[in-house]
Amino acid sequence: MGRAPCCAKEGLRKGPWSSLEDSLLTNYINQHGEGHWRSLPLNAGLLRCGKSCRLRWVNYLRPGIKRGNFCEDEDDLIVRLHSLLGNRWSLIAGRLPGRTDNEIKNYWNTHLVKKLKNAGIDPKPLKNFPRRKKTHKEGKKCKSQNSKGQSVQVEKIKVFAPKPIRISCVNSRDNSFENDTLSTSTCSSNSNFEEVDAGKEKENEVNFLARDLDFGELLKGDEFCDEFLMGESCNFSKCLFSLDDNMVEKVYQEYLLLLS
DNA sequence: AACACTTACAACCGCGACTTC
DNA sequence: GGAAGTCGCGGTTGTAAGTGT
Helix, strand or coil: CCCCCCCCCCCCCCCCCCHHHHHHHHHHHHHHCCCCCCCHHHHHCCCCCHHHHHHHHHHHHCCCCCCCCCCHHHHHHHHHHHHHHCCCHHHHHHCCCCCCHHHHHHHHHHHHHHHHHHCCCCCCCCCCCCCCCCCCCCCCCEEEECCCCCEEEECCEEEECCCCCCCCCCCCCCHHHHHHHECCCCCECCHHHHHHHHHCHHHHEEEECHHHCHHHHHHCCCHHHHHHHHCCCCHHHHHHHHHCHHHHHHHHHHHHHHHC
16 A cells, blocks of 8 residues: 655755744644644644654653753663663653653664663663554554454553653762752652643553553563563662552552453 | 864654554 | 555654864
């Protein structure tokens, strides 16, 4: 099947966004919400393709985006998640509130790979993590396959989905990290985040389908999972466990539930 | 000061997945 | 069931800014 181009290229602007374009896009989305990217540029009076608008919004204009240096703890988390997930930047970004997949990807390629190589570490993932196969919109039943490959209707499972946390480490190596981003154990103290998190409080409980959850692979007895969560060298895990053992257990149980 | 080279990151592109009709 | 439309992800590119000579 052929695929239509995302937009007619003629007459559309490319390259860096001007502040006027940014404000047009921001104002439009503030009024009408995200989505309908294809028709958005026309409605917002932008000479850009929808894809470009979406990217600009998601990676730069969206409220709550944290810009600036990554702290050591974020480095640790990215490295650890990358070793586990590979180049699944959107998944990794999902565990780093305020960071975008694009930013993490760039940071990985420009900083972390170099840093790891200098430290004599091979920055390759420990394992090829399966790519997402399918997702389903919330609020729908959908078809799935059972162990015999038969198509079955699956009720979506409502599970506890913990809000991504920013770890507050007692033994943080970077004081600026604490000063700049941390004061609580659950999220950044950045005011933008607080606003966003408050607005999304209800999203702490979201719907998943077990087979959609890539982290499900973590629980299939792989050694690296244990290493990931319990490794001696893991600053992240130390922080995590020291903060809230129940929460970790909760997440673990959640994954088990999804796989059952 | 001028040029070459490197770095950092915003933005683009292609494609697969998903939805709608 | 399949075609067409849309979205989102990950790889790649372009270029401004920084650094070295």
